[in-house]
Amino acid sequence: MxxxxxxxxxxxxxxxxxxxxxxLWIRDLRKASLESFNTTxxxxxxxxxxxxxxxxxxxxxxxxxxTAFGEHFDQAEEVELKHFEDGTLAGLVIDNGGRQIDVRxxxxxxxxxxxxxxxxxxxxSHRELVEKHLYQTVNNTTGxxxxxxxxxxxxxxxxxxxxxxxxxxxxxxxxxAGRANSAAFPRLLVVVxxxxxxxxxxxxxxxxxxxxxxxxxxxxxxELIGGQDSRxxxxxxxxxxxxxxxxxxxxxxxxxxxxxxxxPFAFGGSISKQNFGVNLNGEGANSKMVGLLxxxxxxxxxxxxxxxxxxxxxxxxxxxxxxxxxxxRSAYTGLIRIDHSAKTCEAYQENRNLLLNRGTRAxxxxxxxxxxxxxxxxxxxxxxxxxxxEVFYLMARGIAREEAVRMIVSGYVRxxxxxxxxxxxxxxxxxxADRLGDL
Amino acid sequence: MSDKKPLLSFNDVHVEVEGKEVVRGVTLxxxxxxxxxxxxxxxxxxxxxxxxxxxxxxYAITRGEAFLKGESILDMDPDERSRAxxxxxxxxxxxxxxVTVANFMxxxxxxxxxxxxDMSDFRKLFKAEMNALxxxxxxxxxYLNEGFSGGExxxxxxxxxxxxxxxxxxxxxxxxxLDIDALxxxxxxxxxxxNDNNGILLVTHYQRLLNYVKPDYVHVMKxxxxxxxxxxxxxxxxxxxxxxxxxxxxxxxxxxx
Ligand SMILES: Nc1ncnc2c1ncn2[C@@H]1O[C@H](COP(=O)(O)OP(=O)(O)O)[C@@H](O)[C@H]1O
Ligand SMILES: [Mg+2]
Numbered sequence: 001m002x003x004x005x006x007x008x009x010x011x012x013x014x015x016x017x018x019x020x021x022x023x024l025w026i027r028d029l030r031k032a033s034l035e036s037f038n039t040t041x042x043x044x045x046x047x048x049x050x051x052x053x054x055x056x057x058x059x060x061x062x063x064x065x066x067t068a069f070g071e072h073f074d075q076a077e078e079v080e081l082k083h084f085e086d087g088t089l090a091g092l093v094i095d096n097g098g099r100q101i102d103v104r105x106x107x108x109x110x111x112x113x114x115x116x117x118x119x120x121x122x123x124x125s126h127r128e129l130v131e132k133h134l135y136q137t138v139n140n141t142t143g144x145x146x147x148x149x150x151x152x153x154x155x156x157x158x159x160x161x162x163x164x165x166x167x168x169x170x171x172x173x174x175x176x177a178g179r180a181n182s183a184a185f186p187r188l189l190v191v192v193x194x195x196x197x198x199x200x201x202x203x204x205x206x207x208x209x210x211x212x213x214x215x216x217x218x219x220x221x222x223e224l225i226g227g228q229d230s231r232x233x234x235x236x237x238x239x240x241x242x243x244x245x246x247x248x249x250x251x252x253x254x255x256x257x258x259x260x261x262x263x264p265f266a267f268g269g270s271i272s273k274q275n276f277g278v279n280l281n282g283e284g285a286n287s288k289m290v291g292l293l294x295x296x297x298x299x300x301x302x303x304x305x306x307x308x309x310x311x312x313x314x315x316x317x318x319x320x321x322x323x324x325x326x327x328x329r330s331a332y333t334g335l336i337r338i339d340h341s342a343k344t345c346e347a348y349q350e351n352r353n354l355l356l357n358r359g360t361r362a363x364x365x366x367x368x369x370x371x372x373x374x375x376x377x378x379x380x381x382x383x384x385x386x387x388x389x390e391v392f393y394l395m396a397r398g399i400a401r402e403e404a405v406r407m408i409v410s411g412y413v414r415x416x417x418x419x420x421x422x423x424x425x426x427x428x429x430x431x432x433a434d435r436l437g438d439l
Numbered sequence: 440m441s442d443k444k445p446l447l448s449f450n451d452v453h454v455e456v457e458g459k460e461v462v463r464g465v466t467l468x469x470x471x472x473x474x475x476x477x478x479x480x481x482x483x484x485x486x487x488x489x490x491x492x493x494x495x496x497x498y499a500i501t502r503g504e505a506f507l508k509g510e511s512i513l514d515m516d517p518d519e520r521s522r523a524x525x526x527x528x529x530x531x532x533x534x535x536x537x538v539t540v541a542n543f544m545x546x547x548x549x550x551x552x553x554x555x556x557d558m559s560d561f562r563k564l565f566k567a568e569m570n571a572l573x574x575x576x577x578x579x580x581x582y583l584n585e586g587f588s589g590g591e592x593x594x595x596x597x598x599x600x601x602x603x604x605x606x607x608x609x610x611x612x613x614x615x616x617l618d619i620d621a622l623x624x625x626x627x628x629x630x631x632x633x634n635d636n637n638g639i640l641l642v643t644h645y646q647r648l649l650n651y652v653k654p655d656y657v658h659v660m661k662x663x664x665x666x667x668x669x670x671x672x673x674x675x676x677x678x679x680x681x682x683x684x685x686x687x688x689x690x691x692x693x694x695x696x
Contacts, residue, residue, distance in 0.1 A: 388496055393533045396493050397547035397599060398521035407546060411537025411582070 018098075018154040018185070022123055029135055033150030036140035040147060049275070052331035052363060053302040057271050058145050058247050060183055060217055074205040076239075079427065080172050088423045091116050091171035097184035097206075098154035112165045119156035119187060129160060134189050137223045137251035137279070146249050149185045149221045156187030159200065163193035163227070170199040170421040175220070176206035177240055180213035186220040190234075192258075197231040199421055204236075204268070208243030211270055216240070219247045226254035228282065233261045235420050236276070239431065240268035242297060248274045256282025256311075263419045266293040266301055267431055277306035280314035280345075291320040292416040294435050295328030295360075305349075306335040309375075312343040321416055322353040323409060324360035325435070331363040336379065340371040349379040354386065354412060356405070356439070406436045443470040445509070446638040447492075447525070447607040452503035454484065454491040454663075461487045463663035464503070469607060469638040476641040476649060476674060479660035480682045485642045486530050488660075489611045493527040494520050508606060522551055524606030528596035528613050530642075534584040540595060541565065541579040548602055568601045571631065573624050589616025597628045608632070609640045614648035626651030646674040659685045 019030055042059070043050045077094060084092040084104050091105045093116060101118040109116070115126060122130050140147045157173055177184045192198055208216035218240060226232050232254075240246055246269035254260045264276050278287040287307060295301055307316035322330045336347045347370075353362035364381040386408060394404035410432055417428045447469045454462035462484040469475050477485055491498035492505060494517035505512050512520050535543065545561055552558070569576060572594050584592050593613050600608050610629065614622055629652050633639055641654060649657075649671070657673040658665045659682065667673070667685050677685070 387533075390533055390535055392495055392517055393529065393535070394543070394547075395517040396521055396527055396529075397543070397603065398518050398550040399546055400518050400550065401516070403546065403550070404518075407538050407543070408535060411535055414537030 016152050016154075018152045021154065022120065025131070026123055030151050033140055033147045037144055037147040037151055040144040043144065049302075049304055049333060053271065053273055053300065055144075057245055058148075058217075058219065058273070061181075061215070074174070074176050076174060076203065076205050076427070077176075080174055083172070083423050088169065089172050090167050090169035093157055093171075093173045095155075095157060095173065095175040095186060097176060097178050097182070098156065098186055101155055101157065106169075109167060112167075113162040114165065114167060115158065115160040116171060117158055119153075119158045119189060122158035122160075122189075126158065126160065129191055130158065130189065133191055133223065133225050135223075137225070137253055138221045138249050142249060142251075145219055145247050146221060149187060149219045149249075152183075152219075153185040153187040153221070156189065159188070159190040159198075161192045161196040161198045161230075164195045165193065166197040167199070170201050170423070172201045172203065174203050174205060177204065177216055177218040177244060177246075178206065180208040180216055180243060183217040183219070186218065188220075188222045190222075190224045190232075192224070192226050192230040192232050194227040195229040196227065199233040199235070201235045201237065201421065201424055204238045204240055204246070204248070207240030207246070207268065209241035211243040213243070215270065216244045218244055220249070222248070222250040224250070224252035224260070226252060226258040226260050228255040229257040230254070231259050233263070235263040235265070235424065236274075237265045237424075237428075238268050238272060238274065239265070240272075242268065242270055242299060244269045244272075246272040246274075250274070250276045251279070252277070252287075253279040253281050254285045254287060257284040258282065259286040260288070261419065262287070262289045262291075263416070264289070264291040264303070265416075265420075265428065266291070266303060267435070269299065269301075271300045271302075273302040275304040275306070277304075277308065278316070279308045279310060280316060281310050283311055283313045285311065285314045287314075287316045289316075289318040289320065290416050290419045291318070292323075292413055293321070293330055293332075294323045294413070294432065295325070295330055296435050297326050297328060299328045301328070301330040303330070304333045304335070306337065307347055307349075309336075309338040309342040309345045309347065311339075312341065312345060314342065314345050316345075316347045318349040318351075319416075320349075320351045321413065322351070322362055323356065323413065324353070324362055325356040325439075327359045329361045331365070333365040333367060334379070335367040335369065336377060337369040338371060338375050338377070343372055343374040346376045348377070351381045353381075353383040354409065355384065356386065356409070402439045405439055406433075409436055445470050445506070447505075447507055447640070449492065449505035450503055452488065452491070452505060453501045454487050455499050455501045456487055456497055460501070461663055462491065465660075465663075465665050466503075467658065467665065469640055471638060472635040473656065474633065474639040474641065474652065474654045475656045475658065476643060476654040477658045477660050477665070478643055478646065478674065478677055478682075481644060483660045484663040485660055486611055489527055489530075489609045489640075489642055492520075492609065493517055493525065518550065521603070521605075526600050526603060526605035526608040528593070528600060528608065528610040530611040530615070532584050532592045532596055534582070534587075536582055536585055538583050539580050540583050543583050544599065544602055547599065551603055564602065568598055572598055572601070572628050574598060590618065590621045593617055593625060594621065594628075597625050601628060601632055604632075605637065607638045607640065609642060611642045612644065613641075614643060614645065622648065623651060646678045649674045661685065
């Protein structure tokens with residue numbers, strides 16, 4: 001294999017100071033990641049998960065700089081700061097492209113032993129935990145772009161919930177990508193102890209608002225570990241500007257008796273490719289994913305979900321909804337993998353795609369790798385326009401067509417929005433209302 | 440006739456669905472204060488006529504005219520027809536996931552009153568009408584028709600009529616799926632609504648509802664035609680003898696040929 005398959009090597013030209021960050025063992029991991037990035041060819045278009053999106057897009061253009069942040073520009077910050085101050089949130093982290101990470105944590109959490117801190121600090125103060133889990137579920141072997149993040153993350157966020165602790169109020173992570181011609185590599189590691197409980201909102205904001213001045217890049221990695229009997233709710237909210245090229249890989253591994261609710265909201269980006277995966281790794285583990293993607297303009301989404309049952313008597317369920325208007329596109333690939341030894345599992349998957357006008361396009365690709373017969377499994381997919389009968393019913397009550405469409409679509413997404421913590425629902429509804437504003 | 444005020448009148452209406460003509464020239468006038476009933480066997484075109492009058496996109500009026508308070512409705516969209524005062528209680532009301540009954544009702548009433556109209560009386564009005572129809576208040580926050588029983592759906596349809604106060608209400612099989620108590624409550628709702636300024640068109644297969652809501656006129660529909668008209672006694676006759684004995688003039692002619 002060629003040692004350098006990319007003709008001009010964007011990482012080296014970037015000469016990121018991130019490569020030199022951290023203690024030696026971290027720098028070694030970064031170097032291994034860089035090596036892996038450089039030696040792994042760009043995935044060919046025919047390859048699994050790359051049929052719908054050109055991988056070249058996620059390589060940084062030569063003129064991309066490693067931007068310094070420090071500028072606070074997203075209005076979500078104001079809202080969430082208020083939510084922290086009035087006690088709605090238990091914690092708030094503002095992550096400016098990994099350059100500056102501000103942590104706010106309510107006093108009782110610190111007392112419980114809950115840890116929320118920049119990854120760079122946790123590497124020193126919680127080395128054992130970090131070393132055990134960092135790069136475990138997402139690493140060089142995951143893929144070229146995961147290796148890219150593994151080399152270039154500047155700083156990330158570390159969350160730890162000790163055994164038997166319940167964090168009642170949500171912890172909100174607000175990550176702001178940079179403007180045009182910048183690149184950000186957010187990274188998150190969450191360890192939820194045995195019988196512990198937490199709700200995390202992981203919000204990706206900022207980025208380039210349009211492609212006018214060039215693209216902003218964001219390549220994020222999320223690793224979640226759910227201990228035995230733990231209960232985790234993880235909400236991912238992608239609402240970066242429409243000039244952002246966004247890539248995200250999420251992997252969670254949950255142990256015996258653990259439950260994990262993953263709620264991805266995909267609204268932002270020019271090109272957004274996201275991969276959410278949960279590995280059910282202990283009897284009685286239960287994973288539910290409820291996703292919503294809403295594309296407008298010329299947005300291009302490529303989403304992948306995976307439920308991997310590596311142990312028997314595990315349960316998974318996916319409901320991934322897509323709404324597209326204008327010329328937006330979406331490809332959804334949903335994989336259910338049940339190992340040979342994982343008997344009596346249940347796995348369900350549903351993907352519904354609502355196309356609000358001609359000119360939109362949605363692909364839905366269910367993938368089942370079920371290696372034993374003793375399972376209960378179903379999947380379903382629909383792609384189609386609004387139900388004109390529903391529209392007629394509302395219009396027959398005097399409601400104008402545009403308003404009827406708005407009501408039906410808002411209703412359609414409602415069951416997903418209610419999966420988010422209450423304080424976030426208002427903002428999510430506002431995003432939907434905005435996207436339906438000028439039908 | 441000069442003292443009668445026509446609210447809904449249609450003339451030689453033909454309706455096509457899926458390329459098939461299912462209503463073949465129907466003429467009727469409903470004046471203010473009147474209750475008419477169209478009865479007929481299944482498949483005779485009653486629902487098709489009702490849906491077409493409301494402006495359902497699949498039921499096209501291919502011939503004839505239809506007027507609401509003197510104004511042609513054929514070029515109006517369904518929402519315009521509704522705001523002009525036409526109402527259709529659906530035979531099969533649709534479920535709209537995620538949209539609560541209260542929100543739906545509020546939007547509908549707001550549309551009727553105008554975008555900036557005062558809605559401060561909404562809650563009170565809504566509650567009063569729910570009470571009158573024996574609808575539990577929990578229905579206000581449930582999603583429209585989602586998981587509702589047949590009877591609950593029909594009550595909610597009548598609730599909408601009561602809230603919107605249309606000039607003409609077409610009630611398509613509103614009695615179906617109702618037990619006797621629900622039937623009485625719904626009938627009371629219809630009677631409470633009815634006054635000298637509005638008109639009702641009851642569309643029904645059975646005459647059950649007509650025991651509680653007295654029609655002034657009864658029309659029999661068969662194979663897309665109104666084949667016979669009469670007073671309330673016609674409904675009782677139909678109840679006794681079924682529909683087979685009713686033969687329209689057109690069919691008579693066919694028989695002769
Ligand atoms: N959406 C439709 N598509 C195709 N045929 C229809 C549709 N709706 C009604 N029809 C046909 O039109 C005729 C009249 O039906 P309908 O109006 O429902 O009768 P009724 O209400 O009197 O029972 C029937 O032959 C029925 O099959
Ligand atoms: Mg019918």
